Amino acid sequence: MIALAGDLAVLTAAGGAAWLAVAGFRAARPGAPEAQLRTPVALLAGGAVAAFLILELGILSHDFTLQYVADHSSRSTPLVFLLAGAWAALEGSIVLWGLVLAGFTWVVARKVRRGDGLGAGALAVLGVVALFWFGMMATVANPFRVCTEVAGGVCQASSWFPLVAATAPLDGLGPNPLLQNNILMAIHPPMLYLGFVGFTVPFAFAISALARGEQGRTWLERTHRWSLLAWTFLTLGVLLGAWWSYAVLGWGGYWAWDPVENAAFIPWLVATAFIHSAAVQRRRGVLQAWNLVLLISTFALTILGTFLTRSGTILSVHSFTQSGIGPALLGFLVLVLLASFGLFAWRADLIGSAPRLESLASREGAFLLNNLLLAVFAFTILVGTLYPILTEALSGDVVSVGRPFFDRITLPIALVLLLAIGVGSIAPYRVARASVVWARIRTPLRLALVAGAAAVLVGVRSVPVVIVVVLSSFVIGVAVRRFWEQTRAVRRSGVTAGRAMTRVLGGDAGYWGGQIAHIGVALVALAIATSTGLATRAEVRLAEGDTAVVGGYCVEYLGSTTRTEPQRTVTETRVRLMRDDCRQEIAVMAPSVNEYRRPPAVASPAIHTGILEDTFLSLVGGSTGEIVLGVYIFPLQWLLWVGGLIAVGGGAFAYLGKRRSHTRDGSRQREPSRA
Amino acid sequence: MRDVVRRSLGWIIPLAALVVIVVGLLPGTGVADPATRVQQVASGIRCPFCSGESLADSTSDVARDLRDIIAEQVADGMSNAEIEDYFAARYGDQILLDPSRRGWGLALWLIPVAAVAVGVVAIARRRRKREPS
Numbered sequence: 001m002i003a004l005a006g007d008l009a010v011l012t013a014a015g016g017a018a019w020l021a022v023a024g025f026r027a028a029r030p031g032a033p034e035a036q037l038r039t040p041v042a043l044l045a046g047g048a049v050a051a052f053l054i055l056e057l058g059i060l061s062h063d064f065t066l067q068y069v070a071d072h073s074s075r076s077t078p079l080v081f082l083l084a085g086a087w088a089a090l091e092g093s094i095v096l097w098g099l100v101l102a103g104f105t106w107v108v109a110r111k112v113r114r115g116d117g118l119g120a121g122a123l124a125v126l127g128v129v130a131l132f133w134f135g136m137m138a139t140v141a142n143p144f145r146v147c148t149e150v151a152g153g154v155c156q157a158s159s160w161f162p163l164v165a166a167t168a169p170l171d172g173l174g175p176n177p178l179l180q181n182n183i184l185m186a187i188h189p190p191m192l193y194l195g196f197v198g199f200t201v202p203f204a205f206a207i208s209a210l211a212r213g214e215q216g217r218t219w220l221e222r223t224h225r226w227s228l229l230a231w232t233f234l235t236l237g238v239l240l241g242a243w244w245s246y247a248v249l250g251w252g253g254y255w256a257w258d259p260v261e262n263a264a265f266i267p268w269l270v271a272t273a274f275i276h277s278a279a280v281q282r283r284r285g286v287l288q289a290w291n292l293v294l295l296i297s298t299f300a301l302t303i304l305g306t307f308l309t310r311s312g313t314i315l316s317v318h319s320f321t322q323s324g325i326g327p328a329l330l331g332f333l334v335l336v337l338l339a340s341f342g343l344f345a346w347r348a349d350l351i352g353s354a355p356r357l358e359s360l361a362s363r364e365g366a367f368l369l370n371n372l373l374l375a376v377f378a379f380t381i382l383v384g385t386l387y388p389i390l391t392e393a394l395s396g397d398v399v400s401v402g403r404p405f406f407d408r409i410t411l412p413i414a415l416v417l418l419l420a421i422g423v424g425s426i427a428p429y430r431v432a433r434a435s436v437v438w439a440r441i442r443t444p445l446r447l448a449l450v451a452g453a454a455a456v457l458v459g460v461r462s463v464p465v466v467i468v469v470v471l472s473s474f475v476i477g478v479a480v481r482r483f484w485e486q487t488r489a490v491r492r493s494g495v496t497a498g499r500a501m502t503r504v505l506g507g508d509a510g511y512w513g514g515q516i517a518h519i520g521v522a523l524v525a526l527a528i529a530t531s532t533g534l535a536t537r538a539e540v541r542l543a544e545g546d547t548a549v550v551g552g553y554c555v556e557y558l559g560s561t562t563r564t565e566p567q568r569t570v571t572e573t574r575v576r577l578m579r580d581d582c583r584q585e586i587a588v589m590a591p592s593v594n595e596y597r598r599p600p601a602v603a604s605p606a607i608h609t610g611i612l613e614d615t616f617l618s619l620v621g622g623s624t625g626e627i628v629l630g631v632y633i634f635p636l637q638w639l640l641w642v643g644g645l646i647a648v649g650g651g652a653f654a655y656l657g658k659r660r661s662h663t664r665d666g667s668r669q670r671e672p673s674r675a
Numbered sequence: 676m677r678d679v680v681r682r683s684l685g686w687i688i689p690l691a692a693l694v695v696i697v698v699g700l701l702p703g704t705g706v707a708d709p710a711t712r713v714q715q716v717a718s719g720i721r722c723p724f725c726s727g728e729s730l731a732d733s734t735s736d737v738a739r740d741l742r743d744i745i746a747e748q749v750a751d752g753m754s755n756a757e758i759e760d761y762f763a764a765r766y767g768d769q770i771l772l773d774p775s776r777r778g779w780g781l782a783l784w785l786i787p788v789a790a791v792a793v794g795v796v797a798i799a800r801r802r803r804k805r806e807p808s
Contacts, residue, residue, distance in 0.1 A: 251732040360798075372794040380787040391779045399779050402729055402772025404719045409787055446689040453692035456699035463700050470696075537714050537731075539742070603734055620734050628739065 002063055003162035006054040006144035010137045013047025013102060016040045017130035020105070024124025028117045028212060037123055041109040044130055048102030052086065052095055055143055059085050064168035067158040068092060068143045074174035074597065076566035081175055084186035088175045090310055090325065091143035093189060098133045100190075100197040105130060108201055118219060121208025122201070129200055132332050140325045174567060177596040181604060184244040192237030192264060196302040198230025199271060203299040206292055210343045215350050220278055220291070225655055227278060228513075231271050232651030238264050239644035250591075250603035250618040252537060252632040254640070257406040262385045263305030266378045270298045273374035279510065280367045284429065287364075289344075290371065296340040301382075303333045308385070359431045366424025366432075373417045380409055407532075411464060418471040418525055421518050422478045440485075444477030460534065468529035475522035479515040509657020517650030523643025531614075531634040543626045547582050550631040553615060554582040557627055569595045573627055575617055577608055586610075591617040591629070609638050713746045716758050719773045720745075723766050 019040035027035035055068070059082050064070040072092065073085040081088075087096040105126045112119030137143065139160075146166045149157035153169050179185045202223035209219040241264065246254035255261060274294040277287045307329035359365060384401045391399045426440040451473035452466050460466055483504065490500040505512045536551035547556040560573040572592040578585050589606035596602070605618040614637035618630040718731035722738045730738045730745070741762075748758045762770050774780025 251728070251734055253732065256728070256732055368798060372791070372798070376787060376790045376794060379790050383786050384783065387774075387779075387783055395779070397779055398767070398769035399774050399783075400721050400769045400772050401774055401783065402719070402721065403732075404773030405783070408773075409784070413787075446685065446692075449689040449692035449696070453695035453699075456696050461700065466696060466700060536710075538710055539739070618734070621736060621739060630734075 002054060002058050002061075003066060003144040003146045003166075006051060006058070006066075007138070007142075007162050009047045009050035009054055010134055010142075010144070011047070013044050013051060013098065014131060014134035014138055016043025016045075016047055017127045017134055020044060020127030021124050021131055022127075024120045024122075024127055028121030028124055028208060030117065030212070032117070032120075034114055035120065037109060037112065037120060040127070041106055041123070044127070045102045045106040047134070048099045051137070051143075052099045055086050055092060055095055056083065058144075059083075062172070064155070064170075064172055065147050065166040066143075067145045067147045067155045070147055070155040070169050070172045072173070072175050074172040074567065077172075077174050077180065078567065080183060080186055081180040084179075085175055087189050088179045088185075091137075091141045093193075093310075094133065094137055094141045095143055096190065097193050097197060098130070098137060100193050101126070101130050101133060101200065104197055104201055108204075117212055118205065118208050118214060118222070121212055122204040122219075125204035125207045126200065129204070136325065136328055140328050174597050177568075177594065177598065177600060177602045178248065180567070180596070181594060181602050182244060182248045184240055184247065188237060188240040188244055191233050191240055195230050195232075195234025195237050195271075196267065196305075198226060198233060199267070199295070199298050199302065201226040201230070203295050206295050207340060207343065210292065210347050210350075213347060213350055217281055217285070217288075220282055224278065224282065227271075227275055228651055228655040231275055232648055232655060234264075234268050234271060235644070235651060236648045238268055239641070239648065242644075243641060246637075247607065248602070248604065250605040250630075252605075252616055252618060252630055257381075257384075257403050259385050260309045262381050263309050266382050266385075267298050267301040267305060269374050269378035269381075270294055270301060273371045273378075274298055276367050276374075277371050279514075280364050284364055287368075287371075292344060294371075294375075296337075296344070300333060300336050300340070301378075303329060303336060307333060361427075361434075362432045363424065363427045363429045366420060366427045370417070370420050370424055373413055373420060377410065377413045377417070380413070381406065384409070414525065415464075415467060415471060418468070418475055418522065421521065422471070422475045425475075425515060425518060426478055426482050440482065441474075441478055444474050444481050447477045448474035462529075462533040465529045465533040468525055472522040472526040472529075476519050479519055483512070483515070505653075506657060510654050513650045513652075513654025513657060515650070516653055517647045520643045520645070520647030520650055523639050523646060525643075527636050527638075527640035527643055530636040531640065534635045536631075536633040538631045539620060540629050540631060541626060542629055547578075548631075549580050549582070551633045552580050553586075553631070553633070554578040554580050555617070555629065555631060556582070557629070558588070560627070567596060571595075571619075573619060573629075575606070575629065577615055577617075586615075589615075589617050591619045593619050612636070614638065709746070709749050712749050712755065713742060716745050716749070716755050717742050719755075719759065719771065720762050721770045721772050723770060729772055 017040075020037065023035050023037055023040055026032055027037065057063075058066045058069050059073045062069070062073070062075055068089065068091050069085075072089045073082055077085065085092065087093040105123065108119070108126065109123055112123060142160050144162065145158040145160055146162060146164050147155040147158050147168055148164060148166065149155070150167050150169045153171070154173065155169055174180065202219075205219040205223045241261065242254040245256070245261075271294075274291065277291050277294060281287050281291050307326060310325055310329065360368070384405055387401050388399055391397050422444070423437065423441060427437055448470045452470035455466050455469045460469070483501075486504045487497070487500045490503050491497060495503070538550045540548040540550065540555065542548060542555070542557035544557055544559050547554055554577075556576040556578065558574040558576055560571060562569065562571045564570075570592050571594075572590050575589050575591065576585055577587045577589055587608050589608055591606040592604045594602045594604060603619050605616055607617075608615040613633050613635040616630075616632040616634060616637075618632070619627060620630045621628040714731055717738075718729050720730045720741075722728050722730050722733040722735065722741070724737050725733045725735050728738075730741050745758055748761070753761075759771055774783055
């Protein structure tokens, strides 16, 4: 019964999406008659919400006649992971994606008034995307397939037909062990999807403007806050993914250049480039064509990312799911690219006529450099990720592209990017005279050199790390100095320091949100440099009572216990962490191994975070009485999470600040010009 | 007088800092310790029986055994390239995660460089085309 209800909900949403696509398209034509778009949007949103709730209901009520429920949850799964089970595998994650898309469509529709052709067109594009998504849900990725054959306690065959004679295993398999080991895995995918799907909205407005032949930046102004919101969530999603990888996977790192990580990171880079170039177009009217390219690319890359990660095309640790969904996604990707760039070429005469840059030595020029770097960054990672498939398809040669390549090729790009952030963010618009720029970077540059020298004096001997220390300090110094200078200027008019600060920050929330994000990025760069460049990694073999000294610490194996929980068996070891004299105790840590009903066993590392460094213990192996312990020391690791959260905070600040300036007196506040 | 002192300090301090950095990093090309080298080499070799992880990242038994082999080879004084060749000969070229030394891999390294060149040329040409107007 639940399968029938679920299928009906999916079909309702798909029907609403199709209706919206047609009605929106008709209403978007110039001089079109009034169209009713509220009903199809309501159908789409209602169907999406119902489909999601019905799936959750099936999981929570342990209805194992649904194959998805039988495969990805069990009676012993804790409540949090049951709820998260709705997006723990392919079909469910598509339901969540559809829900977010339908929700965003509903929010967009509330702002679309009668006679708003641009908005109607955007709703039509959102309808097309939603139609594809719910179409997949109804066919190749149906989460409501009914189990028809059980063997060995596992559902072996299923049918799409909801009224077929159903059977069910006694208990489900439970989620993939990697996914039920940490709460972060319940939050990371929704954040990522909010980011991915969020960029569909500006994309839809851009396509609508192109198709209607609308010149100007109306579409950009209307979707500016959507872009900020999407970027903020995407950043948070990537950050949480890295955090999960660090806290759960136990290999002693947070980023492996795995195709799935790249699939989220590449759109992030392109989206970041878009946020910057959109700022230039909004203020100076240039880079119009480039903005469209970036936005179309961002959208296409999210589809490509989904294709890469969900079709099993690239073998990777993240390939939890594989199915015949690949051709559908690939087809949609090709369709999006052909349609978007076809439209782009057709309207080329409208796009090309932007005013030119006055000088490359200006804020605009710095944005252009930033865009070039981010685009090359994204392109390089994309090529590196696809290269094994390409060479195998073209020549049959199998080539592996992994961490050494990505680490080495991204280092120079990242360093130049840091420098560009520092100089670019304070360069005046139009024409930047060298003397003005020099006055703004002089002091931060000196402080940055002092910071680099300090790093050398405390014993850092790695060249890239010292360079990153200098550049990160420079970026932070430039932002802080600019803030201080402007606050001082405001204070001259006789207000208190606190009032002056809020006035500066609130006066241009977009700019200061950006600077906060820059500070976050600089801290992340610093943490990446120290935690990889200065890390200590060792493996020690310990019998009970043994001690070993690693990188300034002493570890002692105290013993291990095994306990059985409903859904898993936990083997927990106790290891005492001490100073290298093996006397002064710092902490007792408990790295463990969890075995679930289905393999693989998951090692849970134990992490001790100190002010200077993380001590990361992971059980690598062992037998009775003896363990092999991975001991990793990552300097300034915590700074990575703090920096990432600051970057997210910067995005949120820009987003919220924009709302204030929109609503205070009903019209957009004029931002103080900053040249 | 105070102004002169302040102004010269403004130069002396960053210059001194620069000297510290350069001098401090010059001998930085010393020999890495064995554990670091094992880590270096292992992170460049794919774990042959795992999915998509390097020998340094994988927690599997196979990876641990192979890391032990690398440690022995490092102790025997083999160079990083020699160790990589050893693994490439046994498991095929695709076990190397860093495709820098052979045909297809070389092309991969050139692509980003070409992308930068194309971008710079595109920006330069756009500007020149508009200059006369």
